[in-house]
Amino acid sequence: DKARLTELIGDPSVSETLSNVPYPYTDEDAEYWMGIVHSSEFNLNIFHDGLLIGGIGLTPQGDGCCELGYWLGFEYWGKGYATEACHALLEHASLVTCFRQVIANVYEGNNASSNVLEKVGFKQLGAGEVFSLSKQKNIPCLHYEYRLPD
Template identity: 35%
Template sequence: MIYSKTAKTIETDRLLLRLFTESDAPEVTTLCNNYNLYKNTLYLPYPYSIEDALSWIKNHLDNFNSDKHYEFAITDKVSGKLYGAIALSNHPKFNNGELAYWVGEEYWGNGYATEASKAMLEFAFIEKHYHKVFARFFHTNPASGRVMEKIGMKKEGILRDHVMKENEYLDLVYYGILGHETT
């Protein structure tokens, strides 16, 4: 992982994590206006409009500069193709943050979420000096849990019937990792 503080980017073997710009809004809209993505995410609206994308992107730079949230586009390092998004919240009072991500359905199964998540853990622990990073997923989305396991996170618990999505109660599965547990 190579972090550029001035460019606000993180580089991995295949990916460039960078801040979103307004020009990403059409592609974000295309990727997010997908029922299969919606049903696996906590806050994504559906249908997803260009206004949703613009509203979401609008505060990313301010959030980054104020150390509130770090929200990056997951892009191909060579072509610049947008694959998804990854974010890390900052809870300075507790010295921890939540990792969250989504990848467009057409790019599922390529390891992009895992590669980006590993880089975000390094960013959290090396650059931001977090003590802990946690993440959560719906029990109906075990692929997200596999990403968390691949990056060394451990299952910490299940909040049963914690969220209602489409008139169905869903369990939220929590994973976490401490800074000294990373390799």
């Protein structure tokens, strides 16, 4: 539901942790995401008890590599939903794609997201920067990598 999506991602606590999300987040932005979800096997909404609580996706980067991104509404943080969704999507990707490497970036200081990645098997590669659409500047981040089984 577009209004629910706009409400959840429109929360600055959520949008400030995401590099590819504008702030403020509008109904048009929500409609764009819903179009991606409906056209891709690897971009999904996350539901709990029939209610939208977040989203997760893999974006192809070329040469067998894709980038993982995910988000949850603030009230759903720290409850294991992101870890469960990451496990499920990585397992699915290992069975049905030619992806061999999954990368992810986490803003420095976002320890909860780093913990999610490490729980599902990502290894930290180092530090760098990533452009934040909402802040319109580069933000220090940690780079992670996951190798899918052959």
